[in-house]
Amino acid sequence: MCRKEAFKLIWNESVDILLVDDQPENLLALESVLDCSGYNLVKANSGVEALRCLLKRDFAVIVLDVQMPGMDGFETAQWIKSREKTKAIPIIFITASTREEEFAFTAYSVGAIDFMVKPFSPTILKSKIEGFVQMHKIQKKLQLQTELLNQQTEEMQVAKEAAEAAAKAKSEFLAIMSHEIRTPMNGVIAMADLLLETELTQDQRDYAETIHKSGNALLLIINDILDLSKMESGKMELFEEPFDLSDCIGETLDLFSLDCRKKSLDLIYNIDPKIPENLLGDVVRLRQILLNLVGNAVKFTESGRIDVFVRLKETKGNSLEVEFTVRDTGIGIDEIFINRLFQPFSQSDSSTTRKFGGTGLGLAISKSLVELMSGTIGVKRNDGPGTSFIFTVLLYKAH
Ligand SMILES: Nc1ncnc2c1ncn2[C@@H]1O[C@H](COP(=O)(O)OP(=O)(O)OP(=O)(O)O)[C@@H](O)[C@H]1O
Ligand SMILES: [Mg+2]
Structure with missing residues (x-):
């Protein structure tokens, strides 16, 4: 059954009301007041009889006479309130005097309790019962909603694991x-x-x-x-070794010198002199990131220049946060594509592979590598033509 149907069923189903009084004529009077309201009226002529009914079914409201031989109304209510299954059922006491009414309030001020003094107005009793019945239905709806939510959470957990x-x-x-x-x-x-x-x-x-x-x-x-x-699968590991940063960048850029010459592109790099020459880090993976970004810059630039800047962002003891910028004067990147840029197999449009080659994996791999090196990567559109990719990595001073 769908959620909407279940809620509709709760709303339309007729509710049970328990009427408890030792006097048959009082029960008849209550019955005649409530008869036309569409409730299932269940009658009990003693406290014990009421408890028996409560063991068998669920009630929306209990109308309870206070003065009864044997187990009186208060004792019956005490038992009802002490049971987990019945403690939330609202009780309307029918009392004969205002003194009893005081007692009822001190003994059961924990909510969902009401009282009426005999002789009572049928209209008031009816509207009180209607109010409690509405509350009962809302409570059931909430209960169902909670169950459905729990069920959905469980299903989502199973789907997530799968x-x-x-x-x-x-x-x-x-x-x-x-x-x-x-x-x-x-x-x-x-x-x-x-x-x-x-x-x-x-x-x-x-x-x-x-x-x-x-x-x-x-x-x-x-x-x-x-x-x-x-x-x-979380199996990528970094290997730390000493390396020379300007060698690493120089060698990487050398690989593109032929392509740049063919396109008459200037390929220039600049390293912050504050960065020590000898560093410790995974130079193979650092070169891989640079190869990717410079490779893209060369691939997507027809004229102009490509600059690689390296600057020291922060020093913390032995560790250095180094920022790399690869700036080109190429075709640029559409604003709408920027959000998908670092996802695997994403290229600006379907013609990219045909025109420029590649599979759209380079940036996704670069991002993961940068993050493994405790850094971040981002992109920004230049004021002039082209794009700048900026990433940071954590490197260490070599002894
Ligand atoms: N410098 C750049 N200028 C313009 N567009 C770029 C630039 N760098 C990346 N892009 C866009 O981002 C897409 C993804 O780049 P990525 O490096 O992940 O893949 P690729 O270069 O197409 O293929 P691969 O790197 O797997 O060979 C590119 O296809 C291109 O559309
Ligand atoms: Mg690439």
Whole structure:
């Protein structure tokens, strides 16, 4: 049954009301007052009889005579209020004198208790009962809502666990597959290398070079997928080693000198002199981030320049927070795409792969690597043309 139907059912279902009085004529009088209101009226002629009824079913309201032989109204109420299942049922006492009414208030001032002095006005009794019945229905609705919420939370927990297990299985599968594909791929590239060293006709050379180039491109993708799946399954680890920052940047940028020359792009870097030369950190992964960002800058810039700035942001004892900026004068990034930029396989539009190549993994991997190095990465549009990617990482002074 859906939620709406369940609520409707609560609202429309007829409620049970317990009338307790030792005098049959009083019970009849109560019955005649309430008869046309659509309630199920259950009559009990003693306290004990009332308790018996309460053990069998749930009531919205109890109308209880105070003076009864044996167990009187107050004793009956005490028993009702002491039981977990019945303690919330509102009780309307029918008392004969105002002295009893005082007693009722001191004994049961804990809410949901009312009283009426005989002879009472039928209209007032009816409206009091109607009020309590409404309260009862609202309470039931809330109860149902809580149960549904608990059920939903449980279902969501189960779904979350299943999704996590599926994501883990996917990452593990990718990690194994990429690893398995990498080994034969290295063989293909090495053999193409050897083939290129032999005497070949021009056509054969072209074919071997294409095998070599395609093999390398495929290896890059496989490595990216391997990195991403390692990070997703939390298995990526950093290795600290001493390195020279300007060597690291110089060598990285050298890889793009040919591409930049072809496009007549200036590729310039500047390192804050406050940064010590010898540092400690995972230089391989730092180079990977830079390769990615500079690679993007070169790829998406047709004219102008690419600048790499490195500055010391903060020093805390032996650790240095170093900020890198890669600024280009390229095609820029659309505001709407910026939010998705660092997600795996996201590219500004479907024509990017065709026009520029790539799979949209570079920035997602860079972000994870930066975070592993206790840093952050962000992007901003330049005042002029192009984009600036800025990231920080934590490096250490080498002794
Ligand atoms: N410097 C930049 N200028 C303009 N757009 C950029 C720049 N850097 C990234 N982008 C946009 O962000 C997308 C994602 O970049 P990312 O490096 O993750 O993937 P890719 O370069 O397309 O492929 P891969 O890095 O996997 O080879 C790019 O496809 C491009 O649309
Ligand atoms: Mg890239």
